[in-house]
Amino acid sequence: MDFAQNFPAVSILLCLFAGIISSGLKKKAARFVSMTLIIVVSFLSLWTLFYTIRTGQAFVYVMGKFPAPWGNEIRAGVLEAFMALFFCIIMLLSLEGGRKKLADEVEEGKTFLYYVLSDLLLSSLLALVYTNDLFTAYVFVEINTIAACGLIMIRQNGRTIKASARYMIMSLLGSGLFLMGLCMLYDLTGHLLMSNIKEQAALIYSSGEYRIPLLIVIALMSVGLAIKSALFPFHAWLPDAYGYSTVSSAAILSSLVSKGYIFLLIKIIYRVIGFDIFNSSKIINILFVFGLMGMIFGSLSAIRENDVRRMISFSSVAQIGYIYMGIGMGTQAGIAASMFHILSHAATKSLLFIAAIGLTDVSGGSRKFIELTGAAYRNKWAGAAFTVGSLSMVGVPMFSGFISKLLFAQAAVQNNVKMLPALIVLGISTILNAIYFMKTVIRIYTPPDNGKYESITFKDMRSYTIILIFFILLNVILGVSSQPVVDLIGQGLAMFS
Amino acid sequence: MYFVFSIFFPILAGIYLLVRKEVKDRRNLLITVAGALAVTAVLVVLTFFQSGPGMFTLFNLTDRLPLLFKADEVSVIFSIMAVLVFLCAGVFSFEYMKHEKTDGTMSKESHMKEKRYYGFYLVVLGVVIALCFAGNLITFYLFFEILTLSSMPLVLHNGSREAVMAGLKYLFYSLSGAYMSLFGLYFIERYGNTLTFSEGGVISAQAASSHGGILLLTAMLMLVGFGVKAGMFPMHAWLTTAHPVAPAPASAILSAVIVKAGVLAIVRVVYYIFGVSFLKETWVQTVWMVLSLLTIFMGSMLAYREPVLKKRLAYSTVSQLSYILFGLSVMNAGAVTGSLLHVLCHGFIKAALFLCAGAVIYMTGKTKVEELRGIGKEMPLLMWCYTIASLGLIGIPPTGGFISKWYLAEGALSSSMAGFNWIGPVILLVSALLTAGYLLPVTIYGFFPGADFDYENLRKKEPSRLMTIPVLVLTAISVLIGLFPEGVIDYLSRIVVKIM
């Protein structure tokens, strides 16, 4: 066994330890630990990524040397490693981008808790990404939920508590469903390790028995994860949770947490149920339709919204719709497009959240559109970043959003039935995106009538600005040279089976 | 090649007047205009004596569309008529335009306005001559459009709201007509392969059989389109609005010459593009005959009930022009000869009538027929001219009108279209009676104002010689045509032989 094969497990454990250690540390130290942790994990993931690319296949790491079916396994392929790396990067940028705000919004004494929670969150995300054991996945889903609730609630005001309660209930409902599906699956197959279940499931399916229970399993798991990732119409918890929590939380939640669940779903599709079985069930069509509806209704809600943060949150509903539409197409290309969109949306949405906070800060803290008038002149970099994010969301070439749109459309063309609805909704949703994002961009570039608010220069917020620049670069890189990423995704998906 | 000069000389002279900054002396202006008119007249008359058809390609618009000028008999007839009327009306305006000044003073502003009038007057003359000599449809179309645009300022000259509206109406009617015919142009270019006028038409038998339907449709559109200028029903409404509001000499040339551009267009389209053989006894001919007969009758009727003299004359123009169109639509030798002759007669007569009306307005300010009682006692010379000209228009023997109507009726009687060979002559006759009915009251009341007329206040109001001589000349020409028709008839029948 190569040395590098230890890295995934090590990084999960590191995160857990860091979380535990941080709970006893002061604010600064906790932050230092957290940042170091993320950087270290990033390096480990990068190393793993190179390793898997070099070997050209996924590897399985058996925890504590107990063999299957009792032991716990970790499996790392190109895609897993890449996701881990990407999550780390976004996490780092989001935390750092919202740090200043964090200090304002969270009580001094509780700041260290924030880092504890984010460490735990990272560990659960990594676990979701790497694990080969369905039950482990469930465990970390729960850890994830709790950590996420904490992240929402840590900004203590009425709204966030309400939002986190709502999030908690919906999430637990989701994980409950997931758990039920898990139980039934265990009942059917007698396994918890993904690869074993898949073998059994294929056998059961080909024998023709237990068709309905299998269908129910697929339904329960899909719906459970869909609730957790806020697929329309299960998105009721989302706008408040993203809209009122502190900005780093919003960025992390929208770009990482919900994406983690989607990644898990994709893994289940490929590694647990089997791509063909999943496709032959009708659930996929439901996901497709919900995806399309999400694209439209999410955007419509966003258009109606008068609060910039909530608008961005609703936009997430639409973007999640895109991802589910890709999954619902039932083709390899569709899933690949969804994977790419997970990345591009993560990069874009966190950028938008972080940039929005910069804009609202120079507008007296108000998030109402009318107050944002001319904000881009007061904080130039935030304005530019918001513009880039918006353009990317609208799908203007040179930015990452365009590539996802391109991939989605190309995937859609391969499916005769779903082609037209997908393409037309894609078109309409582009227009809707354009309406609310461009409205905002024009608003922030409209000079205000009076010099009510002070403006901010580069020097005042050096680190914040640097983070924004990083985000912009990330977006542009994904937009301009997407081919390596697309190749990686293709390679990774191939390793899944 | 004189005719090319006769086209561009007046146009350039007119443009010179238009762009000239200011006029110091009215005399100089008038001398310039008179000189330009005279030179043009000489140039046009010279073409008459030129031997052989001249051809002149001015320019190629595109590789297939040359601007081509060609002199043939039709050109000569029309251009001589045009230039004579222009000359007379021009001389008339020297006196008349004093009256059009806004406040009667000879201010700089009013000089400018008069200068504008003469400028456009000369341009119109050049354009009309260009139309006469146009050698193909595209050249014709080009100058047809320019004619509309350049004659519009004559209509709205006095600048009253009514005049401007009339000018716009004139513009839009004419343009819509032009565009209808442009529709045909595209198809002829394609299926006739050329737009050059040639006797007997350019539509080949093959094209006629393969695309007959669409070609007939375009022929109809072109007839209606060019018919707008000639005041043919259903697009006649502009004429009776626009002609009366213009200054009298301008009305004279509008009614006598510019409407003839429409007639010329129809002659060219029917006899030189589509050809008699293609159109004869088709639905197009039927519709055309119906439209023109309708217009004759309707025009006369409306003229009969119109109280304002100039408007009455305008309605008369509508009716008389459709005599010409009807003759053309019959498509036999007699009727066509009659039509062409009527072009000349109507041109001179109607110019004379309008100038008379103008002189009356100039001297007395009266516009309605009923106000003109005793006018014959006041200005006997003018009223005699009016009477003789009226007789010509009615078609009483010693005048040219009689000859042309004779030929028209004769042609109509021998028409091959069943039904029309009797309806046509009947309508012509009825309309002639109506013509008498609407023109002669002026004479009757003018000379016999009745017992209760107040002879005390009667004064001689004969206008100056600048006004009477043009009227006299025009009347004389119309009588001369009636007295010595042989030469003209010979000339016309040469044309008719070629095109039938």
Added chain:
Amino acid sequence: MILLVILIPIVSGALISLVPFKKRGHMELFLEMMVIINSFLVWYLLLHRPADNFTLVNFTGNLSVSFKVDGMSMVFAGLVSTLWPLATLYAFEYMTKEEHEKIFFTFYTMTYGVTLGISLASNLLTMYFFYELLTLITVPLVMHTLTREAILASRKYLYYSLGGAAFAFIGLIFIITYGNTTDFVLGGVLDLEKIGGRTNVLLLIYVIAFMGFGVKAAVCPFNSWLPDAGVAPTPVTALLHAVAVVKSGAFAAIRLTYYSFGTEFLRGTWAQDLLMIIVMFTIVYGCSRAVKETHIKRRLAYSTISNLSYILFGVTIMTPLGMMGALTHLVFHAVMKISSFFCAGAIMHQTGKHYVHELDGMGYKMPCVFGVFTVSSLALMGVPGLAGFVSKWYLASAAVESGNGIAYAGIGCLLISALLTAIYMFTIVIRAFFPVKGYDASVLEGIKDPNWKMLVPLLIFTGNIIMFGFWSAPVVKFLSDVAAGVY
């Protein structure tokens, strides 16, 4: 080299806002020099065409941003590069009365580069890319005055354009999927074997994409952004909303029809008929709205809508002759409309009047401007001897040639529209030169023709209108070669 001509304007535009110019004159000089140099480079490029593609970046797989100079590019790039220096000159004078000049010139100049990008794009993706960029970069120009009206207009413009592009994008996807390549090849790139039985779907997609690009070309029912966008300063309305932006839409439609889907595939289908009817409707609709409109610039904008559909009508005839007609009108309309817009701008600049009914008697005060306006009106009406006639002639000939019944009706629409054109243009001319008696002459005191910076472009355009009217042979020859695929 190709990249250079696209980048020079973009960079020099950026420089304007970055470099603190001491005097306004310096900035003008710099800008005009850059624009002229660039135009020369463009012409050099067009005359010495590089044979192969120049690829800038690869997006994914076979999708790349690359450039090439072919016949169509020569037409559009040549047109744009000729008009731009003149329009810039005009803008210098016009903008003296507006604020935020620097920002204006920044984007104005950048647009030059982006428009060249559209014209020089060698494949659909690149064109699409610059097409989107064009939308974004011209929004600040529409927004320029920052009044509420301007902001609403720019928002509308943005939504319409981006929305249109979203649907054009679907066409792009289909070309990627069913075509052999996304490069522009005259005659189309569709692979008939791949299509199989899906002809109707493809036709539907063609219609959608055509309408998508048609948004920029203001096809009805997607036309309402154009009159609204007239709130922008006149150089923008003239150059962008009569030439660069809207012609990009028409240009893209030509590319889509003739170079991507291919006329072989489309001719005689329901898609052709449908589009032709839409376009014909737009022709008449635009004109009739123009007649109703009393704001000069909005009136001209509606006129543009109608005239753009002339071009698209040529496109939908789907024969080489039709394409040639479309290209001819594309070039000639640019010259005609820019000159009439510049006249409108000159009027606004000199007098501050915006409405038709305020123009009584102005013709004598500003003879040059109204003289030019009259010439351009005549040309737009299609009076022979001016540029407009030539292009209409070819459009109509193409329609006759095609033998398509709907196209025949289309000729009728062209003529109706010509009549309406006469109405809406000539009411202005007549007001100016033949005011109704008793108009208030006192308000015209002190009004005079603008200075040389405005007049020179106007006179050059007028000269061109007349020259093309009488001597169009070389241009037309070139355009018909383009349509025949010689270049």
